Amino acid sequence: MAAKLMHALRYDSYGEGVDGLKDVEVPIPSPKNGEVLIKLEATSINPVDWKTQKGMLRPLFPLRFPHIPCTDVAGEVLEIGAGVKNFKVGDKVVALLSHFKGGGLAEYAVAKESLTVQRPCEVSTAEGAGLPVAGLTAHQAITKSAEIKLDGSCKQKNILITAASGGVGHYAVQLAKLGNAHVTATCGARNIELVKSLGADEVLDYRTPDGAALNSPSGRKYDTVINCTTNIPWKTFEPNLSENGKVIDVSPGPSSIMTFVVKKFTCSKKQLVPLLLIPKKENLDYLVELVKEGKLKTIIDSKHPLSQAKDAWTRSVSGHATGKIIVEP
Numbered sequence: 001m002a003a004k005l006m007h008a009l010r011y012d013s014y015g016e017g018v019d020g021l022k023d024v025e026v027p028i029p030s031p032k033n034g035e036v037l038i039k040l041e042a043t044s045i046n047p048v049d050w051k052t053q054k055g056m057l058r059p060l061f062p063l064r065f066p067h068i069p070c071t072d073v074a075g076e077v078l079e080i081g082a083g084v085k086n087f088k089v090g091d092k093v094v095a096l097l098s099h100f101k102g103g104g105l106a107e108y109a110v111a112k113e114s115l116t117v118q119r120p121c122e123v124s125t126a127e128g129a130g131l132p133v134a135g136l137t138a139h140q141a142i143t144k145s146a147e148i149k150l151d152g153s154c155k156q157k158n159i160l161i162t163a164a165s166g167g168v169g170h171y172a173v174q175l176a177k178l179g180n181a182h183v184t185a186t187c188g189a190r191n192i193e194l195v196k197s198l199g200a201d202e203v204l205d206y207r208t209p210d211g212a213a214l215n216s217p218s219g220r221k222y223d224t225v226i227n228c229t230t231n232i233p234w235k236t237f238e239p240n241l242s243e244n245g246k247v248i249d250v251s252p253g254p255s256s257i258m259t260f261v262v263k264k265f266t267c268s269k270k271q272l273v274p275l276l277l278i279p280k281k282e283n284l285d286y287l288v289e290l291v292k293e294g295k296l297k298t299i300i301d302s303k304h305p306l307s308q309a310k311d312a313w314t315r316s317v318s319g320h321a322t323g324k325i326i327v328e329p
C-alpha cells in the first residue's frame with residue numbers, strides 16, 4: 001500500500017539559505033519504539049535551525065540530508081509507538097524533536113516520549129511551541145548557571161540579560177524575576193516597554209553609548225550576565241561584573257571559548273562560561289505549567305502558515321524577532 005504523504009520544507013545541502021528550502025511531499029513518518037507521531041499545530045523557529053543549515057554545527061547536525069529543519073513543536077498525538085506509556089491518541093502535547101533528525105517544518109513529526117509533555121488547554125499551541133529550545137535554555141541559564149531558585153528563596157542577585165527581546169532573553173527575564181533577581185536588560189528602543197512589562201527593573205537601548213557599554217543605570221555590578229547576543233567582547237563585560245561575576249554565553253564562538261579557557265586556567269574570579277542546552281522533560285513540563293498558571297508568557301513575534309514558512313525563516317535569520325516566530329501547518 002502506498003504511504004500517506006505530507007507537506008514539508010526540507011533542504012538538501014549546507015549553505016543555500018532560504019532558497020535551499022524546498023516544498024516537498026514526503027511520507028508521513030512512523031513512530032518507532034518510545035516515539036509518538038504528532039499532527040503538528042505549531043512549530044517555532046530558532047536561530048540554531050538556520051545556523052545548522054549554514055553548516056555552523058557540521059558534521060554533527062544535521063545527521064544526514066535531505067533534512068526537514070526545526071525541533072520545537074506542539075500538536076496532537078496521532079499514533080503511539082511500542083513501549084510508549086504516558087501518552088494516548090488524541091493527547092495535546094508540546095515536544096522537542098531530535099536535533100539530529102529535525103522534522104518540525106512539516107504537517108506531522110515523530111517525537112521521543114522522553115522529550116514530549118502534555119499541553120493543557122490553557123496553553124495555546126503557539127505558546128507551547130515557543131518553549132522547548134528557547135525556554136529550556138533560559139531555564140538552564142537562570143537555574144543552573146546563575147544558580148537562582150525560582151521560588152525566590154535565595155539572596156537577591158544582580159543579573160544582566162542581553163537581547164532580552166529575543167526568544168531566549170524574554171523567557172530569561174521572566175524566570176529571573178520569579179527568582180527575585182534584580183534584572184537589567186538590553187534590547188532595541190522599540191522593545192523597551194515590552195521588556196519592562198516582562199518584569200525587567202532597568203532596560204538599556206543597546207544602540208546608545210550606555211547600552212553598548214552595558215552600564216547599569218542604578219550603578220550595579222552584575223553577579224551574572226546571561227548573554228544572548230553574539231557580538232559583545234569580554235572587555236565590555238569585565239568592568240561591569242561583581243567581584244566573582246560570571247558571563248554565561250548562550251552563543252559561544254571561538255573568542256568566548258578562548259576567554260573561557262584563559263579565565264579557567266588563570267583561576268580568575270571573573271569567569272565566562274559557555275552554555276550548551278541539555279534538555280530535560282521535567283523542565284519542559286515545569287515551563288508549560290508556568291504558562292498555564294500565567295507566570296510565564298510566550299511573546300509571539302509573528303505567525304506564518306507552513307506554505308509561507310520561508311518568510312518565517314527569513315525573519316529568524318534577520319535577527320530582529322521580538323519573542324518567538326511561529327509556523328502553523
Ligand SMILES: NC(=O)c1ccc[n+]([C@@H]2O[C@H](COP(=O)([O-])OP(=O)(O)OC[C@H]3O[C@@H](n4cnc5c(N)ncnc54)[C@H](OP(=O)(O)O)[C@@H]3O)[C@@H](O)[C@H]2O)c1
Nearest residue numbers: 047137163165166167168188206250251275276277320321
Ligand atoms: N547554547 C545553546 O544551547 C543555545 C540555545 C538556544 C539559543 N542559543 C543561541 O542564543 C542566541 C539567542 O537566541 P534567540 O532565539 O533569543 O535569538 P533571537 O530571538 O533571534 O534574538 C533576536 C533579538 O535579539 C535582539 N538583539 C540583537 N542584537 C542585540 C544586541 N547587541 N543587544 C541587545 N539585543 C539585541 C534583537 O533586537 P532588535 O531587533 O532590536 O535588534 C531581537 O529582538 C542565538 O545565537 C542562538 O543560536 C543557544
